[in-house]
Amino acid sequence: MTATLSPTPGARAPGVGRARSGRASARTTASHYLIWAVTLVLVVGPVVPIVVASLWTTPLYASGGEPTLDNYATLLSDAAWWSAVGSSLAFAGLTTVLSVVLGVGAAVLLSRTDLPLRGVFAGVLVLPVILPGLVLIVGWMAMWAPSGYVSSWLEVNTFLSFPIDLYTMPGMALVATSVAAPIIFLFCRTTVLAIDSSLEDAARSSGAGPLRALLSVTVPLLRPAILNSALLVFAVSFEVLGLPLILGFSNDITLVSTYLYDHWINSAPPEQGLVSAGAVFLLACVSGLLVVRNRLVGDAERYTTVTGKASAQRPVGLGAAKWPLTVLVALVLGVLVVVPLAGVVLMSFTSLLTPLLDPWTVLTLDNFRSVFDNPVWVDSIRNSLLIAGVGGLVATVAIAMISVVAHRSDFRYRGSLQQAVLWPRMMPGLVTGMAFFWSFAILDPSGAVRSSLWGLGLAFAVRSLALGYGVFYPALAAIGQDLDRAARTSGATWWQATFSVALRLSAPAMAACFVLLFVSMLNDSDPAVFLVTDKTPVMGLTMLQLAATSTGGAVAAFGVIQMLITVVVLGVGRLVLGRRIHA
Amino acid sequence: MPDLTLTDVAKRFGDNTVLHELDLHVRDGELFTLLGPSGCGKSTTLWSIAGLHSPDRGTIAFGERVVFDGQKVDLPPEKRNCGVVFQSYAVWPHLDVAENVGYPLKLRKVGRRDRAARVHEVLELVELDHLAARYPHELSGGQQQRVALARALAHPPDLLLLDEPFSNLDAKLRERARDWLRTLQQRVGVTTVFVTHDQDEALSMSDRIMVMEQGRVRQVGTPEEVYQEPADLFVADFVGTVNVLPGTAAAAREGVARVWLEGLGEPLSVPTGEVGDVKLAIRPEQVVVHPPGAGARPNVVTTKVLSQSYLGDHYRYVVGLGASELVVRTLAPVVHGSELTIELPPAALRVFPIA
Numbered sequence: 001m002t003a004t005l006s007p008t009p010g011a012r013a014p015g016v017g018r019a020r021s022g023r024a025s026a027r028t029t030a031s032h033y034l035i036w037a038v039t040l041v042l043v044v045g046p047v048v049p050i051v052v053a054s055l056w057t058t059p060l061y062a063s064g065g066e067p068t069l070d071n072y073a074t075l076l077s078d079a080a081w082w083s084a085v086g087s088s089l090a091f092a093g094l095t096t097v098l099s100v101v102l103g104v105g106a107a108v109l110l111s112r113t114d115l116p117l118r119g120v121f122a123g124v125l126v127l128p129v130i131l132p133g134l135v136l137i138v139g140w141m142a143m144w145a146p147s148g149y150v151s152s153w154l155e156v157n158t159f160l161s162f163p164i165d166l167y168t169m170p171g172m173a174l175v176a177t178s179v180a181a182p183i184i185f186l187f188c189r190t191t192v193l194a195i196d197s198s199l200e201d202a203a204r205s206s207g208a209g210p211l212r213a214l215l216s217v218t219v220p221l222l223r224p225a226i227l228n229s230a231l232l233v234f235a236v237s238f239e240v241l242g243l244p245l246i247l248g249f250s251n252d253i254t255l256v257s258t259y260l261y262d263h264w265i266n267s268a269p270p271e272q273g274l275v276s277a278g279a280v281f282l283l284a285c286v287s288g289l290l291v292v293r294n295r296l297v298g299d300a301e302r303y304t305t306v307t308g309k310a311s312a313q314r315p316v317g318l319g320a321a322k323w324p325l326t327v328l329v330a331l332v333l334g335v336l337v338v339v340p341l342a343g344v345v346l347m348s349f350t351s352l353l354t355p356l357l358d359p360w361t362v363l364t365l366d367n368f369r370s371v372f373d374n375p376v377w378v379d380s381i382r383n384s385l386l387i388a389g390v391g392g393l394v395a396t397v398a399i400a401m402i403s404v405v406a407h408r409s410d411f412r413y414r415g416s417l418q419q420a421v422l423w424p425r426m427m428p429g430l431v432t433g434m435a436f437f438w439s440f441a442i443l444d445p446s447g448a449v450r451s452s453l454w455g456l457g458l459a460f461a462v463r464s465l466a467l468g469y470g471v472f473y474p475a476l477a478a479i480g481q482d483l484d485r486a487a488r489t490s491g492a493t494w495w496q497a498t499f500s501v502a503l504r505l506s507a508p509a510m511a512a513c514f515v516l517l518f519v520s521m522l523n524d525s526d527p528a529v530f531l532v533t534d535k536t537p538v539m540g541l542t543m544l545q546l547a548a549t550s551t552g553g554a555v556a557a558f559g560v561i562q563m564l565i566t567v568v569v570l571g572v573g574r575l576v577l578g579r580r581i582h583a
Numbered sequence: 584m585p586d587l588t589l590t591d592v593a594k595r596f597g598d599n600t601v602l603h604e605l606d607l608h609v610r611d612g613e614l615f616t617l618l619g620p621s622g623c624g625k626s627t628t629l630w631s632i633a634g635l636h637s638p639d640r641g642t643i644a645f646g647e648r649v650v651f652d653g654q655k656v657d658l659p660p661e662k663r664n665c666g667v668v669f670q671s672y673a674v675w676p677h678l679d680v681a682e683n684v685g686y687p688l689k690l691r692k693v694g695r696r697d698r699a700a701r702v703h704e705v706l707e708l709v710e711l712d713h714l715a716a717r718y719p720h721e722l723s724g725g726q727q728q729r730v731a732l733a734r735a736l737a738h739p740p741d742l743l744l745l746d747e748p749f750s751n752l753d754a755k756l757r758e759r760a761r762d763w764l765r766t767l768q769q770r771v772g773v774t775t776v777f778v779t780h781d782q783d784e785a786l787s788m789s790d791r792i793m794v795m796e797q798g799r800v801r802q803v804g805t806p807e808e809v810y811q812e813p814a815d816l817f818v819a820d821f822v823g824t825v826n827v828l829p830g831t832a833a834a835a836r837e838g839v840a841r842v843w844l845e846g847l848g849e850p851l852s853v854p855t856g857e858v859g860d861v862k863l864a865i866r867p868e869q870v871v872v873h874p875p876g877a878g879a880r881p882n883v884v885t886t887k888v889l890s891q892s893y894l895g896d897h898y899r900y901v902v903g904l905g906a907s908e909l910v911v912r913t914l915a916p917v918v919h920g921s922e923l924t925i926e927l928p929p930a931a932l933r934v935f936p937i938a
Binding site for chain 2: 025480485486487488489490492493494496497504505
């Protein structure tokens with residue numbers, strides 16, 4: 001002993017402890033149980049009433065009734081139902097095929113070749129994922145519908161015409177592809193960039209040309225990513241509501257989602273038992289597909305990180321094909337993204353958009369004025385901002401808490417917590433909405449929750465859990481667990497260590513998570529179908545209802561406002577998050 | 584400083600038993616090393632002491648203070664008052680050096696002024712007081728390691744636990760850090776448990792070494808004991824290099840047995856009581872090399888040189904000894920042809936029964 005160790009400053013650890021077995025204190029354990037229970041109740045709990053409702057003769061808010069299988073019998077014997085299932089399969093299949101072709105092609109072309117302007121092209125391609133999807137559809141209708149601005153202009157002024165009618169199955173699939181292809185692109189690009197370029201170099205040194213090496217080495221390595229993203233796209237296309245509601249309407253093309261929507265909204269009295277049975281069916285199909293997907297890929301994408309190898313890759317020269325390909329890519333992106341987006345903007349600033357009139361002569365701000373004159377629309381905007389702001393914040397905090405308990409604690413049931421937070425990803429938006437509708441109907445017969453924004457916000461927040469988790473978790477996983485342990489051995493309790501180290505270090509990821517959740521909740525529409533009341537209109541659903549019934553300039557103006565808010569939030573987020581802390 | 588006692592500590596992960604009824608006692612102020620290959624249970628032992636793992640049973644006591652006793656007592660890590668230096672250092676990147684070191688004091692509600700004084704004192708001890716305002720990413724690996732050490736010593740701890748702290752340093756730096764840490768530990772006098780798989784580290788720093796394999800203790804002893812009198816072949820082989828020669832021993836006379844090696848005409852004289860199939864062990868530097876034609880003496884053999892190499896500070900030969908190969912190490916060059924005359928001194932030969 002030397003003088004260096006002066007008598008202990010501060011308290012010495014107490015004598016023999018009476019702590020419970022296990023390394024967490026009783027209070028920590030209790031808090032873990034609380035978080036676990038609340039998560040399970042909010043995430044899995046709401047599904048129970050749907051199943052009960054599908055097996056009950058009367059709606060759950062009405063008294064009486066008895067168990068029955070009639071709802072399923074009616075559903076399964078309805079020819080219209082089966083035709084809807086068939087249409088959904090066809091629609092999802094067609095969308096998936098088109099998206100894979102476009103998405104994979106783009107991933108290889110835009111990340112591994114010397115195609116000019118590839119950065120710009122990639123930026124344009126992913127726009128539809130970022131922007132509200134319904135707004136894009138409005139743009140499609142304005143420009144490419146048979147009576148649309150560009151398609152009629154082509155017919156009047158050239159020998160060309162737009163070959164596909166948007167109001168048919170192939171047309172719907174094409175529109176859906178403009179949103180789905182970027183998803184496949186993003187998945188595959190991550191993989192393409194992570195592939196060790198020495199693999200291609202090995203093929204080169206074996207005598208393959210650059211293009212040959214790309215096609216015979218890199219593209220086959222993409223198979224898991226393609227399968228993974230294709231299944232996701234298929235599942236999402238199978239359940240999507242907005243697009244078929246808007247485009248399938250005029251030709252009576254009914255998909256599973258629109259079938260359910262119709263039998264709830266447009267039939268009197270609403271066939272709620274039948275719709276619940278259909279929702280159970282939809283949930284089973286989509287969950288099944290996504291379970292298969294998780295099995296196949298081991299949820300690998302959550303752990304995929306872009307390695308630093310990208311810089312080591314040399315782009316593959318396209319040679320003579322370079323300029324023709326550039327024109328082709330520009331053309332495709334122009335049709336799929338640029339023209340529709342331009343259409344929305346153009347429509348919002350003109351009183352009448354037609355090839356017969358020069359748009360500059362009919363410029364107006366009337367459309368925006370009428371948006372702000374309409375109290376429902378103004379309410380929608382205000383409500384959506386509230387839900388996205390408050391809900392995004394609450395959901396971000398929830399995701400952070402759930403993630404630390406699920407991944408950085410000794411909590412006994414943390415495995416089930418990891419599953420629970422991914423579960424909402426398997427729930428179609430329509431089903432989520434119905435789940436909360438029935439839950440509120442049972443738990444809150446007065447309807448107070450449902451008629452406030454809290455009900456809708458809660459449903460949106462639960463739905464966005466998986467999305468936020470996908471952003472937050474990789475950042476948390478990248479923080480070495482020794483950092484927590486060092487805090488524990490320094491004398492910090494589990495929560496102290498978690499707050500001062502893991503959560504503190506993942507603060508930038510929390511901010512990114514919030515921005516993403518904000519945008520997603522701002523534009524979400526499907527869960528609102530069953531939950532919305534006169535007092536709680538939200539942007540996504542208002543847009544859906546408007547787009548399904550009219551194509552006026554005011555709708556476009558509303559869409560432009562929606563896009564503007566989204567872009568501003570993302571831009572600010574990017575600016576703020578650009579500043580990194582030292583780490 | 585308290586001593587540390589582990590009694591009958593056992594731990595399983597599923598079917599895999601990582602610790603078998605471990606007993607160990609670390610004396611007050613001692614630097615005690617857990618040495619073994621990866622997966623031997625040394626880190627599990629260390630983490631059990633720190634409270635980061637719960638053993639299945641057994642007791643762990645710091646002096647009189649029981650920190651773990653089967654299902655009855657299991658103090659969480661924050662209540663154990665250990666200082667731990669992790670292999671990754673685990674220096675918090677969002678805090679500067681002084682904040683890192685001051686964190687354990689802050690948790691113990693030490694006042695601002697006392698805290699600053701203590702941080703300064705500890706940083707001086709690790710020779711980093713001039714870098715107190717730096718952030719970890721502005722420090723070299725060696726400096727980060729010293730920050731981790733300062734943080735572990737700040738509170739001050741009852742026990743200092745070191746988990747392979749040198750494995751991320753380059754070879755030169757590692758040797759210097761070793762000497763430095765040993766001196767520091769002796770100055771502070773803190774009871775220390777040190778985990779490593781590097782025998783040089785263990786031999787050069789420890790008061791005592793415990794050699795572990797597959798969750799069992801093979802030997803506990805001073806560095807000299809472990810190196811010179813290994814308890815078994817595993818220890819002999821793991822600590823240092825050793826030649827292992829299979830042979831057959833005849834009954835001993837006056838404590839010396841004749842051991843026949845396969846393919847070797849003359850038996851070797853070995854001081855042992857073992858009979859039957861045995862293994863002889865001899866360290867390469869204990870084999871004596873003689874000039875050619877050095878008369879017939881017991882245990883002197885002329886062998887065929889299979890390969891030779893020059894390693895800067897010594898020469899290394901591989902020679903054929905009967906059916907076995909023998910590694911021989913010598914400091915001075917030897918003039919020799921294709922043959923080398925060597926002596927296996929009886930005192931240097933250790934005999935192990937075949938298990």
